[in-house]
Amino acid sequence: MDFQLTDDQRALRAGVRELLVRRFGRERLRAAVDRGAGEGSGERGAGGGLDRALWRELGEAGFFALRLPEARGGVGLGLPEAVLAFEEAGRALLPGPLVATHLAAGDVPGAASGACVVAAVDGDLVEWLDEADVVRGDVSGAVALRSVDPLTPLHRVPRAAPPDPVADLLTAAEQLGSAAWTCALAVQHARAREQFGQPIGAFQAVKHLCSEMLVRVEVARAAVYAAAVTGDPLDIAAARLLADEAAERGARDCLQVHGGMGFTWESDVHLHLKRAWSRARRGAGAAAAEEALAEELLTSAARPGT
């Protein structure tokens, strides 16, 4: 047993992080937000157009073809590597139908290379429907929402898609990355912001909020990485529950640590919170995951090592 990142996995994570910092840093993020929503521009809706050049660059870097066998032009890696890449995407708040396009690689021509943008029904929603070149799932009767997340255009569909554990796992990885980032952002602010003559991070009330954020991140991380190794649907269900919680509560606590500034549009915190909310709506939902995990308690003698 060596449940730690290998050197190659660390390198891959660093590579994806470097690419995203370079190609989708904070300025690009805010520019995308401004394009998508702008003050009072409810007309344009969220998204403001996908950056196709970035999409192709992601494709060239292997983001979508990561798990495709080398014989089919892919990178030939597995779920653990995909999870690390999606964690970084979540951290950077990278917009676009990343999960749907990744899952389409090999099935939909152009998906692997980033030439083609693929959207899919996930739960009872479709992200980026109007931008997609190919749409998977039944989108008849789709109705546009005024998306709460300025970087994720949403349509609601009448018929939910059947659950897909791999999609759930990749969503969990994005949530994990977001949770880790909001924790870091809160800590950064708590160290810099002074009130009553000292950094607010010196006050235990603030300190303890930050500690709890980290605890949720690390517990979710263990669950997400383990689910990536086993691929077991129940491990994935557990990982989703914990990662959703870490992302949603992490963003809220980060907002709280930021005080009034956290409530402004200018802050990035709300972007993480809104995306965490929209990701949490993907898949079959928390109730189904909890029911499946409850049912398992009755049926298995549960040897923890397995």
Place this chain on the structure above:
Amino acid sequence: MDLSYTDEDEEFRARLREWLGEVLPGLPPKPPADDWPGRRAYDLGWQRLLYDAGYAGLHWPVDAGGRGATPTRQLIYLEETEQAGAPYVGANFVGLLHAGPTIAAEGSARQRARWLPPVLRGEEVWCQGFSEPDAGSDLASLRTRAWRDGDDYVVSGSKIWTSHAEVADWCELLVRTDTDAPKHRGISWLAMPMDAPGITVRPLRTLAGSAEFAEVFLDEVRVPVANRVGAENDGWRVTMVTLSFERGTAFVGEVVACRRVLGELAREARKNGRWDDVPLRRRLGRLNAEFRALWRLTQWNVSEAERVGGVPGVGGSVFKLRYSQARQELYDAAAEVLGPEALDLGRRWTVDRLSSLSYTIAAGTSQIQRNIVAERILGLPKGR
């Protein structure tokens, strides 16, 4: 990232499982909770069986008489013994997991030869004299004094939360040997024989009704200077060498046990009809996610310890914060499953629910743990 075990590890597991299958049916019945001499004999007897089978001091270094096993082997050992329902470490806890490793790391050759073998063989019991009525979270402010008098220290003061004090042979004792030095620098570590004159042990009844702890009063107790481990006034560092370093295995058995209890809860709920209560059922499902994740975090921490030869205790703080809370949530859920019987002390889960209340307090309160995480992992400043 790899969750599979090597062939050698699997072989170790299989041999251990086989041995447990042979030896456990022959164990004497467990003594009642208030029979301290009986409990001592039972726990020492188990330790002797482990010793004879080559499992004693699995995680101790070889030159201290241990097996030098990897953290992964230790995890397997703890997982299998808990699964098989083997006895807990019990009265051997302080000897095997704290005083022993401290002596192994910091003791002289003579001290190691005197104190380590009897712990491994199940012949001597140790207790811990660290906390005091006025030194809990702020342990370094302890006030039990030790004066030099010839070849002895003369010790006066009081200690609290000492488990197994009634039946211990030795006490690892922290005393103040310099009252003028800064609080961390005037402490020494002594091995105090529990039969020395001047020691009074008073059992402390917990809210669960049992006397798992004791207060220990020391009135001019003479302890040979030769029983000091490490230099005079260096006792804080000596203690922290063991306390601040762990291998991620501290709660392996408990997480395994919690997962078993969770399964029992589900089956009980199915039997008594509470399973039809959707919010309760979902709560049990979420607890399943919680304890699965805690098991994975254990494997993560153990793997990290295996790579670097031990992890700073701060990683343990993250685990303990979540685990102690999860354990309390587990037994709160048990109370929901039991309904009116949650108020019946005849149900084991009722007593376990009471015991779970100590988890967010003992071995560093959750508030102290959050400070540790915030300051030592996240780098937030200390408050004024």
